[in-house]
Amino acid sequence: MSTGTIPLPRTGAVPLGSRGIRGARRWGALIILALAQLVVVLDGTIVNIALPQAQLALGLTDGQRQWVVTAYALAFGALLLLGGRIADYWGRKRTYMVGMIGFGAASVFGGLAQNATELIAARGLQGVFAALLAPAALALLTVSFPGGKERNTAFAVFGTVAGTGAAVGLLLGGVLTEFADWRWCLLVNVVFVLAGVIGGFLFLRESRADGENRYDLAGALTVTAGLGSLVYGFSLAEYGWARLDTIGFVVLGVALLVAFVVIESRVAQPLLPLRVITDRVRGGAMLLQAISGSAMIGGTVYLAFHLQIVLGFTPLVAGVASLPMTIVIMLCAPVLTRLLPVIGPRPMMIVGPLIAAAGLLYLSRITPGGDYFVEVLPGLVLLGLGMANLFIPMQNLALARVAPQDAGVASAAANSAMQIGGSIGLSVFTAFYAAAVATVDVTDGPSQLAAFTAGYSATFLAAAVVMAAGSVVAFFMIRGTKEHLLPSGDGGPAVHLG
Incomplete structure (x- = not known):
């Protein structure tokens, strides 16, 4: 279960196609974007209920079991900042579509997984594409509803869906695991993805931030590798806090995060401005x-x-x-x-x-x-x-x-x-x-x-x-x-x- 915020489009940039969407198409866009938000949020909890069944079916160890949850949260959290930049620079609709299709493919991969490695990899890929999908969806919502009472209504609907997504995940995970199979907790995403892709083609318009835009790839690599190393090091503590590999990965993670801070203090367009x-x-x-x-x-x-x-x-x-x-x-x-x-x-x-x-x-x-x-x-x-x-x-x-x-x-x-x-x-x-x-x-x-x-x-x-x-x-x-x-x-x- 997760609670937090996702990135708004950069204020001050002039978005291509930012005049918004009129009429029924605008409300169609709201439904599709709220659906995307629901998928991202419920997948943080839907698998939790299925884990005991999945552990028995695939013979997961307790350590592998926790990585089914960790892989999604880690990839999502580590790449969310970069995902927001990609949406702004590359195009929000384009990023949304790639994120949605990729999320669906990762879900199918996880639903058909035959061992722990495949399931954990699928969950990590879900997190990667969620990091593209979530900021793109909110940015598109902001562009589609640029102001007024309709904007407040749109954000209220979007926020309500986000706020109830975790509960939906728990209930849906319980229903699917009990009456179908734990694999359907992943495969059910295909239904949402198909609706999201078709709706994206019908209702969404492209927009992006104009001006000189540069990706902070060095920052993205160091923060992702640093966080991954840190989390992996802590996961090895299950076998002992004093082990060389446990200490080594934790120290490497800290060193990479220090390098990330140094990089962010020097680049012109940092992934995370330190003043924040x-x-x-x-x-x-x-x-x-x-x-x-x-x-x-x-x-x-x-x-x-x-x-x-x-x-x-x-x-x-x-x-x-x-x-x-x-x-x-x-x-x-x-x-x-x-x-x-x-x-x-x-x-x-x-x-x-x-x-x-x-x-x-x-x-x-x-x-x-x-x-x-x-x-x-x-x-x-x-x-x-x-x-x-x-x-x-x-x-x-x-x-x-x-x-x-x-x-x-x-x-x-x-x-x-x-x-x-x-x-x-x-x-x-x-x-x-x-x-x-x-x-x-x-x-x-x-x-x-x-x-x-x-x-x-x-x-x-x-x-x-x-x-x-x-x-x-x-x-x-x-x-x-x-x-x-x-x-x-x-x-x-x-x-x-x-």
Whole structure:
């Protein structure tokens, strides 16, 4: 599950074909672009429910199982900034079409996968094409609805689809896994892709940013390789933190990210202008994006395993049982949005992570024979309440006081932080899971369930510690009056990814 923003087109550039689309064609474009957004978001969660079945079918190890989730989030997050640049420079409709077709092909590849390597590679390719599709879709929406009440309506529809995509993924994943086969959680994308491609030809117009445009390829290569090396190094911690390969890949990842910072400080058109993240408040908000991503993606993936493997829920029931957190977030969002200008973002961003940490701590108390309504549901409600208090102000601060020309890249950086945080979090939590499982002497079925439960409990506890650290980050980095932190009129629209 993911929450964040995707990049807006660069403000100040004169887009080719930016006069918009009139009449029914414009609303057809909205439907198609909202569908594209739904595909990107639901694929972050639809596979979670199918993982236990996929693990049995393909003989995945626990490490390979987490990479089915990590590969998508890592590729998506690492390449999102570059995807936004490609859409602006190469053409938004063209990028959309390539992203949509490529996403469909990767989904078919994953649905037909015969081993772990093929499935993980397919998920990574899905992430690559999602990084093209998502920013192109939002940019096309902005061009199609350049202003007025219709623009507000379009963004409301688009945002609602994005906000409900994760829940749709959980439910659809449960239905397909239970009544068809886990492979259909990937193959179902073909239906969305066919509609998106046909609709793209019928309703979308080409647009791109004019002027001298250069790709920051050196920056793209170093940040992608750096993040990949870092996540891979952490995933090896499952076999030991002191191993040479674990330390080597982590150190290599850090070195490449340092090189990325050096490159961005010197190139004329950087992939990520450093001024976007060096602001203390904005940098703190993006660090909190990464922390919340680690808990949401890294921590709650194991919830699906506990519900199905330990509690014995069917995939559909497990999907429904995972929804309370999302429902609480959606119910709290309107209230907290009205409350934000009254009390300011700082109190919500300090208290929110603590409530979420309490929810995760509650979940860490699970037992092999526990009752869902006693041991799981209260934790999910607390987690949803805490995340809602964090998400609402965090999205605003990620774009507050940013220069107009940096609005798109700031939005993309915030979402990238969420995805990368989830990738790193899942890798680290898997190491805690493996260590906890190894402490249980497995002699029969019940003891194996006890071992699994110990592992899941360890991941929830680790995620709780990370979320509590987020409150400390907010206390020291989110400083200033509410008027200073949220000046009127700044930021522009931010669209949530789920």
